[in-house]
Amino acid sequence: MIKDNYAIVGIGSTPQGKVNDRTTMSFYLEACRNAIQDAGLTKDDIDGLILYRQFPPIAGEEETASYDVAHLLGLSPTMLSQEANCARTHLYHAIAAIEAGLCKHVLVCYADNTRLSSRSASHVMKDGYVFGQFAVAGEYAMAAQRGMHEFGTGPETWAEIAVAQRQWAQLNPAAYMYGQPMTHEDYFNTRYITEPLRIADCCLLSDGGRAYVVTTAERAKDLPHPVVTVMGMGQHNPSTNINQSDWMTGPTGAKKAGSTALNMAGISLEDVDACQLYDCFTYTVEMTLQDLGFFEPGQCGDWIRETGIGPGGKMPINTSGGQLSEAYFMGLTPFTEAVLQLMGRAGTHQLGPETRTKVPEIILTTDNGAILQTNSCAILRRN
Amino acid sequence: MEYNKPLPHPNADNKPFWDACRLHELRFQKCRQCGLVRWPAAFICPDCHSDQSEWIAVSGRGKVYSFTVYHQVFHPGFEQDVPYVTASIELEEGPRLLSNVVNCPPGEVYCEMPVKVIWEDVTPEVSLPKFEQAG
Numbered sequence: 422m423i424k425d426n427y428a429i430v431g432i433g434s435t436p437q438g439k440v441n442d443r444t445t446m447s448f449y450l451e452a453c454r455n456a457i458q459d460a461g462l463t464k465d466d467i468d469g470l471i472l473y474r475q476f477p478p479i480a481g482e483e484e485t486a487s488y489d490v491a492h493l494l495g496l497s498p499t500m501l502s503q504e505a506n507c508a509r510t511h512l513y514h515a516i517a518a519i520e521a522g523l524c525k526h527v528l529v530c531y532a533d534n535t536r537l538s539s540r541s542a543s544h545v546m547k548d549g550y551v552f553g554q555f556a557v558a559g560e561y562a563m564a565a566q567r568g569m570h571e572f573g574t575g576p577e578t579w580a581e582i583a584v585a586q587r588q589w590a591q592l593n594p595a596a597y598m599y600g601q602p603m604t605h606e607d608y609f610n611t612r613y614i615t616e617p618l619r620i621a622d623c624c625l626l627s628d629g630g631r632a633y634v635v636t637t638a639e640r641a642k643d644l645p646h647p648v649v650t651v652m653g654m655g656q657h658n659p660s661t662n663i664n665q666s667d668w669m670t671g672p673t674g675a676k677k678a679g680s681t682a683l684n685m686a687g688i689s690l691e692d693v694d695a696c697q698l699y700d701c702f703t704y705t706v707e708m709t710l711q712d713l714g715f716f717e718p719g720q721c722g723d724w725i726r727e728t729g730i731g732p733g734g735k736m737p738i739n740t741s742g743g744q745l746s747e748a749y750f751m752g753l754t755p756f757t758e759a760v761l762q763l764m765g766r767a768g769t770h771q772l773g774p775e776t777r778t779k780v781p782e783i784i785l786t787t788d789n790g791a792i793l794q795t796n797s798c799a800i801l802r803r804n
Numbered sequence: 805m806e807y808n809k810p811l812p813h814p815n816a817d818n819k820p821f822w823d824a825c826r827l828h829e830l831r832f833q834k835c836r837q838c839g840l841v842r843w844p845a846a847f848i849c850p851d852c853h854s855d856q857s858e859w860i861a862v863s864g865r866g867k868v869y870s871f872t873v874y875h876q877v878f879h880p881g882f883e884q885d886v887p888y889v890t891a892s893i894e895l896e897e898g899p900r901l902l903s904n905v906v907n908c909p910p911g912e913v914y915c916e917m918p919v920k921v922i923w924e925d926v927t928p929e930v931s932l933p934k935f936e937q938a939g
Contacts, residue, residue: 548818548844550810551932552904554890555878563892567870570915616873616887616910664892664902665843669870 424685425650425804427516428641429760430634431460437629437748438597439536444482445475448532449490452630460634461645462526467634469500469518469527471511473751476533485532500524507790509752509797513656515635525636531751532630549664557701558623560792562615564669565704569617571670572719576617579703580608581722582738583621583745585731586700590742592732592770597625598746622703624744631753633760638804649763652688652783653800655681663792674796675787676712682785682798690714693800694781695737695762695772697755699789700744709787709796710738732770733777740770752788756799759784763803807926809881818845820859825931828923830864832899833857843899864921865938866895873910889913893935907936 433456435448449472457464475485483489487503500518504511515527547554554560568574587603590596603621611621641648657677659668668674683689690713700706707721715736716724730738741747741758748754761767762781773780781803788797814822824831834841837854841862848855871891877883889905891913905913906922919935926932 546810546813548812549890549902550879551812552890552902552934553809553874553879553882553885553888554872554902555874556876558876559872559874559878559890562872563870563890566872567915570870613873613875613887616875662844665900666892 433632448630452632456632469524473531530632578722590746596742596747627748631750653682653686678798
């Protein structure tokens with residue numbers, strides 16, 4: 422039985438955005454240490470360590486293999502795991518290990534010093550390079566283009582998403598785009614990267630790290646923060662490569678992952694107070710909302726204008742600024758924001774009266790990997 | 805001028821594809837058990853898991869399933885090409901192949917546009933399948 426039996430008890434952050442003279446390993450260590458401290462635990466309590474994928478290190482740095490991170494944290498955990506690519510199964514694995522009695526406190530982390538690096542595509546050969554298909558931006562753009570053809574989405578819709586998230590970032594001093602507001606017109610003045618996607622449709626590249634600790638809800642009662650439980654979770658992985666994909670316009674994995682999570686939680690979308698969604702690109706946010714069932718295909722722009730997803734909105738989305746405007750830490754950007762909001766620790770962008778929004782009890786969060794090939798959904802609740 | 809874009813690196817699975825390209829033939833694996841014509845090349849059929857297949861020549865006709873217009877230069881070999889079009893081409897026989905739509909302004913490419921294969925001999929050993937609008 423998973424519903425409400427597992428809790429997120431600590432969050433770890435680091436300086437983020439553009440941070441000079443820091444190794445990727447240093448961000449892993451800082452984020453992990455801070456998450457353990459935040460949870461009111463000690464390192465000896467941690468018996469599971471799960472890391473997001475590591476990118477190849479920059480010149481002069483060692484790989485951040487999971488055992489090296491554990492070594493330098495002074496851990497010798499029962500379970501050690503690291504994603505090779507982007508399957509985004511961390512929460513499943515963490516909770517499954519605790520449910521099975523293999524672990525008690527599992528730490529999940531991602532970190533990078535990506536802005537320092539100049540990782541071209543050169544370390545792996547893909548046939549796409551022969552034809553000039555570089556960067557995930559080009560691959561998501563192909564999905565977005567098909568969406569324009571099939572159900573009439575386009576930049577008018579994506580601007581609504583990008584502008585609203587930028588509004589949230591203006592309330593978050595830790596956001597990379599803090600102090601850099603963006604209007605609808607500004608959005609259209611940004612340059613194309615991979616048309617139809619503009620630079621304002623693309624997530625940031627960030628230095629820094631993010632981590633969380635998960636344990637049982639029972640154990641969480643003895644720890645410092647309000648108890649935030651996993652009410653439901655689901656995963657679905659369509660898996661097909663984008664160049665052969667039938668999923669470009671949905672249903673993406675978000676449909677089944679979302680319905681599985683909602684069923685486990687025993688709630689409907691009407692019970693959800695806010696969403697923290699994986700937003701590598703604006704189109705990803707649209708497809709996730711669409712496949713979760715908030716509106717019919719092609720209605721995203723109208724739905725946003727009627728509902729409001731920015732400050733003052735009825736369905737706040739990506740309230741830290743998200744990966745588009747705060748920082749990119751893979752699925753940990755939306756996930757940790759959901760936890761902090763439910764704990765009431767989001768500071769100047771806290772949902773509630775100060776941002777003219779409802780005080781949240783239930784937040785839906787998603788993670789997504791590769792090119793709409795993997796998806797996981799978690800519904801978190803403040804108990 | 806020397807060709808300075810990435811070249812294919814044929815492997816044990818897809819070498820027959822690239823060998824055929826050199827002869828200006830577009831060939832894909834066809835499953836001997838269920839008849840699925842598949843791409844990418846793979847040891848087994850994703851539908852029926854048979855490992856028996858033959859490399860058949862296809863018509864080279866298809867349509868643009870979707871496409872991207874690259875404005876950003878990600879590799880120096882493409883600096884003179886931007887804006888250029890990458891596209892998932894849905895061939896008549898079923899498989900979708902990533903390639904380029906050429907001989908057409910990027911602004912005139914559209915989803916479902918009928919296309920046919922043409923060949924670019926980029927080195928003495930390598931020919932690439934590209935696509936242009938079909939009449």
